[in-house]
Amino acid sequence: MDLDLVIKGGTVVTAADTARCDVGIRGGRIVALADGLTAAAEVDATGLLVMPGGVDAHCHMDQPVEPGVRMADGFESGTRSAACGGTTTVIPFAAQQRGATLRSAVEEYHRLAAGVASIDYGFHLIITDPTPTVLHEELPALVDEGCTSFKIYMTYDDLKLNDRQIIECLAAARATGAQTMIHAENSDCISWLTEALEAAGRTAPHHHASSRPPLVEREATHRAVSLAELVDVSVLIVHVSGAEAIEQIRWGQARGLDIHAETCPQYLFLTADDLHRDGFEGAKYVCSPPPRDTANQEAVWTALRTGVLDVFSSDHAPFRFDDPQGKMAKGSNAPFSEIPNGIPGLETRMALLFSGGVMTGRLTLSQFVALTSTTPAELYGLRPRKGSIAVGSDADIGLWDPGATWTVTNDLLHHAVDYTPYEGLQLRGRCVRTLSRGVTVWDDEQVSGAPGHGQYLRRSPKRDVHATAARR
Ligand code: DUC
Ligand code: ZN
Ligand code: ZN
Numbered sequence: 001m002d003l004d005l006v007i008k009g010g011t012v013v014t015a016a017d018t019a020r021c022d023v024g025i026r027g028g029r030i031v032a033l034a035d036g037l038t039a040a041a042e043v044d045a046t047g048l049l050v051m052p053g054g055v056d057a058h059c060h061m062d063q064p065v066e067p068g069v070r071m072a073d074g075f076e077s078g079t080r081s082a083a084c085g086g087t088t089t090v091i092p093f094a095a096q097q098r099g100a101t102l103r104s105a106v107e108e109y110h111r112l113a114a115g116v117a118s119i120d121y122g123f124h125l126i127i128t129d130p131t132p133t134v135l136h137e138e139l140p141a142l143v144d145e146g147c148t149s150f151k152i153y154m155t156y157d158d159l160k161l162n163d164r165q166i167i168e169c170l171a172a173a174r175a176t177g178a179q180t181m182i183h184a185e186n187s188d189c190i191s192w193l194t195e196a197l198e199a200a201g202r203t204a205p206h207h208h209a210s211s212r213p214p215l216v217e218r219e220a221t222h223r224a225v226s227l228a229e230l231v232d233v234s235v236l237i238v239h240v241s242g243a244e245a246i247e248q249i250r251w252g253q254a255r256g257l258d259i260h261a262e263t264c265p266q267y268l269f270l271t272a273d274d275l276h277r278d279g280f281e282g283a284k285y286v287c288s289p290p291p292r293d294t295a296n297q298e299a300v301w302t303a304l305r306t307g308v309l310d311v312f313s314s315d316h317a318p319f320r321f322d323d324p325q326g327k328m329a330k331g332s333n334a335p336f337s338e339i340p341n342g343i344p345g346l347e348t349r350m351a352l353l354f355s356g357g358v359m360t361g362r363l364t365l366s367q368f369v370a371l372t373s374t375t376p377a378e379l380y381g382l383r384p385r386k387g388s389i390a391v392g393s394d395a396d397i398g399l400w401d402p403g404a405t406w407t408v409t410n411d412l413l414h415h416a417v418d419y420t421p422y423e424g425l426q427l428r429g430r431c432v433r434t435l436s437r438g439v440t441v442w443d444d445e446q447v448s449g450a451p452g453h454g455q456y457l458r459r460s461p462k463r464d465v466h467a468t469a470a471r472r
Helices: 073-085 102-113 132-144 163-176 187-199 208-211 214-231 243-254 272-276 281-285 294-306 351-358 365-379 465-471
Strands: 005-008 011-013 019-020 020-025 030-033 042-043 049-052 054-056 087-090 093-095 122-127 148-154 179-183 235-237 260-265 397-407 425-438 440-444
Touching: 011 102, 011 365, 011 465, 049 163, 049 365, 054 351, 054 365, 073 425, 073 440, 087 425, 093 102, 102 122, 102 132, 102 365, 148 163, 163 179, 163 214, 187 208, 187 214, 208 272, 214 235, 214 243, 243 294, 260 294, 272 281, 351 365, 351 397, 351 425
Parallel strands: 005 042, 011 049, 054 087, 093 122, 122 148, 148 179, 179 235, 235 260
Antiparallel strands: 005 020, 011 019, 020 030, 049 397, 397 425, 425 440
16 A cells, blocks of 8 residues: 555554554545555654544634733644644634624634644634624524634623523524533622622732632533523533532533533642742633632542543633733733733643543543544544544544653743743653644654644534424
8 A cells, every 4th residue: 555654563542442553644644554554654653652633622822802912822833832732633712803793703813824823723713792693694604614613701791691692692503503612600700709809909819719719610500501401502611620510510411411511731730729829920820710629620530531521622821921911911910800811731731631641540541532632523523534543534643652751841832921830740641743634743852843734624513403403
């Protein structure tokens, strides 16, 4: 068989199986899985795990935020950083500005990504202004163009929707086959608590956690699940932080509802104590929902192991720390409510889960693959092209050395952020080579990906949408 490249002698891991075999690649696709394959170009994977490239289905890059604040990563540095951590597909958000169209956000995002991304990318939408035109004209057209998922918010004044608007969005998702992602925190609870904290002079970064306690997330999660039941449609609860929200998700799943849920590294490796770091350092850990405590970390690990949480994303939200357009946009002593929300994590996402999950025996290798690649690829309409090592799939592959040990430091990372929340953490296991459609984009300490190699991915809507619509 004529092959461009063979990955030889590794252990191939998928969400279902582990097997010793070579991987034959031609034209950017996997065309053979067998022993004894040969080609002019060969990569020796002896002692390495050969896993599907990661699908980071929740990351932010080049997203407009409030005036005076800027995301540090665009598509060039964001996709480069992702590739160096074993990720081969990213799905950031084309965010509708209130009063503007969805399409203008998507067009701008195409302009920003084209020619600079080094791995493949899709676009989720963010709907902030769900007018009938947006939901019944723009959304169906954009779903046809491959933007088959959208996020909606239950908090943040410039983003949040009321329950009626959420229901309208869910109904539009049902009609189009789009997957809805929900940021579930109760806005009025947060504003009431924030005002009380500020009135008492409690404005330091660590009060961010007190302004968004688990109850706030639990109530909104329950409401999101209930509204999904009302409309009879799937929802995916993003960035789940701990036991109380997990309980609501498990409750919905036990009712037979199509509820999916995502968590992120910050809920496994950080706690609210990190927000207490000296001076303004705590601002580096301000994200929403906030990191909780070690008991909640354990609840998140258990929910990953048992499948209640089925997607593991970074929620990379790249704000530099020492920067007047980043965490210090409102000064180096800004009240917690004025600190841009979000932390970086595109490049460390997979290594953290591998080290903390697989190397400790909490997760199997196949669970790791499912959480970081196969399930997000499935839920967001990228299968069978992405998310597996299978004949016919794109040759998006990470070679992992389970014996490598290393210490996270920001100097090793390739994002444009000036810190990592995981500085100094010692990890076991590391991605030593990443291939995107058969092209090496990260090779053991060296970036070899080319800006412009990455392509836009038209994703599929949920398959049973027309059948479901016909039944109504
Ligand atoms: N929600 C996100 O999804 N990302 C960053 C901040 C936030 O609140
Ligand atoms: Zn969110
Ligand atoms: Zn996010």
